[in-house]
Amino acid sequence: MKVAVLVFPGSNCDWDCVHAAEQTIEGAVVDRVWHTTDTLEGYDLIMIPGGFSYGDYLRSGAIARFAPVMQAVAKAAAEGVYVLGICNGFQILTEAGLLPGALRRNTGLKFRCHSSQLHVANADTAFTSGYAAGEVIDIPIAHGEGNYYCDDAVLEQLKARNQIVFTYTDNPNGSVADIAGVINEQGNVLGMMPHPERAVNSLLRNEDGIRLFTSIMKAWRERHAIVG
Amino acid sequence: MFKAKVYVTTKANVLDPQGAAVQQALHTMGYAAVDDVRIGKYMELTFDTTDRAQAESELEQMCKKLLANPVVEDYRYELED
Known part of the structure; x- marks a missing residue:
């Protein structure tokens, strides 16, 4: 499986990804x-860090959304390639119109950097099949502008189509409907403010993010009928 | 040459946390009459062209595509000679 991790001037979680x-x-x-x-x-998964x-x-x-590579991301997303935008990556995906809504300044104005408990609101996606629906997982956040906004009509659509993938158990930033992560209608583009790539190693005492990546691997293998 | 003044503001129905914080500070300072504060952005663009209609139509597109995010922001502009 080939994975691309995009790097913009100012990206700082690319090596973690x-x-x-x-x-x-x-x-x-x-x-x-x-x-x-x-x-x-040729890439099967594109990560925007x-x-x-x-x-x-x-x-x-x-500004990142107008970088040349974002045209390629839009094309790949339309072709069904998995796209995972984390934190600034989520902000870029909403700016690019690949995901609905926008991320605003946290209501408390504070940059929040700590672990956060998430409900897996939709465990029936290519990114979350390894979790149980409603399971609570610990994935850290680190953002000043993670306050998800969409209007009521879009929120109703997100709910009706099961596009809300993660919600905070204790809303840290004022997000509408406690939203921490949303997926596109086709189910191949996920954006989330919390950082699963920082929760994949027992050395860091948090492995709750591992299943997000193994879920993608499983979905990719099923898509390509790879047994193993 | 034209000069454009672009004002980008948070939509009326969208919470502006910065504005709310500034309003609180103003209240603390004793300015009790301040009912609401909205913080926005002000940009100046100069155009090297004599075609006003063209400049205006381009400016409109720039606002929609980049200068403002229509999901959460409104914009308006003035085009001066």
Whole structure:
């Protein structure tokens, strides 16, 4: 399975994503891909890491979405390639219109950096099949602008289509409906503020993120009928 | 040459946490009459063209695509000679 981890000027979780993918996805070949690249042919999973792309100038993710590589992400997403946006990656995906809604400044104005308990609201996705529905997992957050917003009509749609994948048990940022992560209608693009790539190693005393990556591997293997 | 002044504000129905914090500070300072504070962005763009209609239509697109996020923000602009 080939994995691309995008790197923008100001990304700072790219190596964490590389290590997480290498450690959790058996046989993964992981490349860091610079933002000026205009093709992502051949990749099975595209990860958009956390950080502060372009210094978060104007709005988080607003400038990154116009980087050449984002055209390639849109194309790959339309073709069904798995796309996982974490933190700044989630902000970029909403700015790019690949996911609904927007991320605003946390209501408390504080940069929140700590572990957070998440409900797995939808365990029936390519990213969450390894979890049980309603299971509570511990995935750390680290953001100042993770306050998810969408209007009531979009929220109703998200609920009706089961696109809310993770919710906070204790809302840290004011997100509408406690939303921590949403998936697109096709089910191949997931954006989430918490950092599963920081929860894949017993040395860090948190392995709750591992199953997110193994779920993707399982979905990919099923798609390609790989037994093993 | 045209100069555009672009104002980007949080939509009226969207909470503005920064504005709320500033309002609280103003209340603490004794300005009890301040009912609401909304914080936005102000941008100045200069255009090197004589075609006003073209500049305006481009500016409209820029606002929609980049300068504002229509999900949470409103924008308005003034185009000056």
